[in-house]
Amino acid sequence: MLLPNRGALRIRPLGCCDDGAIADFYRRLSPRTRYLRFWSSMPDPPDSLLRLLTSADDGRRVAWLAESEIADGADVVALSEYAALDDHTAEVGFVVRDEWQRLGVGTALAMSTLRAAEARGFDLFVAEVLPHNVGVRRLLDRVGVVVSAKSWRGVSEITFVRRKS
Numbered sequence: 001m002l003l004p005n006r007g008a009l010r011i012r013p014l015g016c017c018d019d020g021a022i023a024d025f026y027r028r029l030s031p032r033t034r035y036l037r038f039w040s041s042m043p044d045p046p047d048s049l050l051r052l053l054t055s056a057d058d059g060r061r062v063a064w065l066a067e068s069e070i071a072d073g074a075d076v077v078a079l080s081e082y083a084a085l086d087d088h089t090a091e092v093g094f095v096v097r098d099e100w101q102r103l104g105v106g107t108a109l110a111m112s113t114l115r116a117a118e119a120r121g122f123d124l125f126v127a128e129v130l131p132h133n134v135g136v137r138r139l140l141d142r143v144g145v146v147v148s149a150k151s152w153r154g155v156s157e158i159t160f161v162r163r164k165s
Contacts (some may be wrong), residue, residue: 009105010074011112014063014081019050022065026077032096036133037095053081059120060084066109067099078105080113082122088123094136102156110143114162129156 014022023045026034031041033044038049053063063081067074082090092113096106114125125144129136131151137158140146144160151157 008069009077009108010067010069011064011109012067013116014054014065014079017066018076019054019108021076022050022053022079025065025079025097028097029095032059033095033098035066036130036136037093039130053079062113062116063112064116066096066105078109080109081152082113082117082125084122088122089124089126090117091126091128092117093127094139106135107142110139111162114143118162123161125160125162127158127160129153129158131156 026045026049027043029037031043035041055061061081061083063079065076065080066078068077069076076097078094078096080092080094081090084090092110094106094110094113096109117125124147127140129140131154140158140160140164144163146158146160148159149156
């Protein structure tokens with residue numbers, strides 16, 4: 001994918017050997033972005049989070065990353081994942097590094113993630129979002145059609161289907 005700033009972006013599944021790159025990515029998120037996505041602004045990712053993200057489960061739990069091509073390799077700029085809730089519904093999560101937000105990275109990664117989940121039989125998606133996370137709400141409006149939304153204890157649960165392009 002070519003971005004508006006002419007940079008190239010590669011989207012690929014996260015592998016078991018990517019834990020170092022994901023730890024670096026996490027540390028490069030602002031405390032606010034870490035809090036909005038992971039509900040914690042801890043500067044270092046917990047080992048349990050790294051294990052969870054890098055452990056794929058036969059298509060029922062998959063994480064994806066977006067990388068920017070740089071001179072000495074690739075730089076992780078965004079992360080997404082889905083996890084099966086049942087045979088047709090998957091919970092999803094998305095996060096984009098601060099300096100890469102509002103460039104189309106989140107939309108491209110989200111659409112790739114949702115299409116991959118649909119290829120494995122998931123057609124309904126759930127995102128748990130903090131009410132003041134305007135960025136992810138806009139992202140969900142671009143990539144999905146909301147089926148239902150409810151709030152409980154300060155968290156919004158948004159259920160949606162992928163917007164057909």
